[in-house]
Amino acid sequence: MKTFGAALLLALVAGSLAAQQDVTARLAGRVSPDIAALVQQLATSAAERGLPVDPLIQKAIEGSAKGVPADRVATALRALSGQLDAAAAALVQAGGAQPDTDAIAAGAFALNAGLDKQNVTALALAGRPANNVAATLRVASTLAAMGVPADEVVELVTQVIASGGSTHEVLGLPAQVMAGVSRGRGVTPAQAAAGLARAAAARAGAPGQNKPKGKP
C-alpha cells in the first residue's frame, strides 16, 4: 500500500512535470516567450478543469506562424479558452458522464463555427448513446462552416439520427449537402440541408418532430 502511495505521488508529480514539459517542448521555437508563458498558464488551468489543451497549443502556433501580433494571439487564446469552458458546460448540460476532451474540443470548434451552447447541448443529446458525440459535433460544425444556419444544422443532424441513421451516415452529411448544392441550380447549403432533413423526417415517420420553434 505504501509502495502504491509512493508510486502514485511520484507519478502525479512526474506526470504534471511531463505535461508541462510537453507543452513547453511543443511551443519551443514556435512562439514568443510571452505567448508560451500564457499558453502554459491557460493549459495548466484547462487541464485542471478537465479541458483539452491541444487546441490552445495549436492556436498559439497558428498565430505565430501567421505572423499575428502577440497581443492578438493572446486575445484569441483567451477566447478559445472561454469556448472550451462553454463547450464543456453545454455537454454537461446534456447529462451523462463527464465529457471527454475530444468532445469538448469538438464542441468548442462548433461554437466557433457559429453554433450556440443550446445547439451543442441538443446535438450531444441527439448523439448519445449510439453516435459518437465528438463526431456528431464535428459534422455539425462542418455544416455550419458550409453556411448552413445553426438551427438547420441541429434539425438535420437530429432528424438523421432519429431516423436510425448510423454514425457513417451522419459523417456523410457534409458531402451530401455539398452534392445537393452542386446538383441544383442556385441551391444554397441551407436549402440542401433542409431537403435532407425533410427526407430523414419522412423516413422516421415523424415529420417535423424535431423542428426548432419558429421554423416553417
Next chain:
Amino acid sequence: MTDFHPQVKQLLDGEVTLADLPPELRAEGEEALRLLAAVDREPVTFPALDTRVIEELRRRRSKAPSLWRRLVAPREVRLRVRPWTLVPALAMAAALVVLLSRPESTPAAATVTVRFVLFAPEAQEVALAGTFNQWDQAATPLVRTGAPGVWSATLTLPVGQHQYAFVVDGARWVADPGAPAVDDGFGRRNSVLSL
C-alpha cells in the same frame, strides 16, 4: 547595570560554583545570585489578548462544517519509505506516467488520403499549413501539376477534423476556395476538412 567580575559572571553562567570563587569575590557572587533569584521567571501573559485570540478561533471554527474543516486543516504528513520500496514505486510511477501522458485523441489509426488543389497562376511557391502539420509552412509544399497554374499535394491524414490554409509565396495565407471555412480568431479564415 551592575558590572560583575568575570569570575562572578562564570558563576552566573553555571560554569563555577560559589565555593570555587576566591574569598574576596564570594560576597559579590552571593549578591549576584540573589539578584538572579529575584528575577521573575513567570512567562509574560496578556490575558486580554489570549481571550480575544481564543474567542476568534472558536468563532471561526464554529462557522466551518467539521468535514470541510478536516479536509482543509493543515496537517503534517510524514512519508517513511524503505529504500527497497522505491524500486517498485518508481516502476509503477513510470507506468502511470506512460499511461497518463498518452495523447488526448484516442480513436487511432484510421486514415484517409486527401488531395489538396489550389489554382494560383501567379504563385512562385505554394505550401499547405494546418493542424495536421503544426502549421509549419515548410512541411508540406505543393507541386505544380500538368495544368497551368494548378498546384497540388496529396496527404494521408487521420480521421477527424482538420483546419488548414494555403501559404502562397511564403507570406500570403489563403483559405481553400473549395472547402468550408471558419474564423481563425485572427481576422482570417481557416478551411475545414472533416474526415
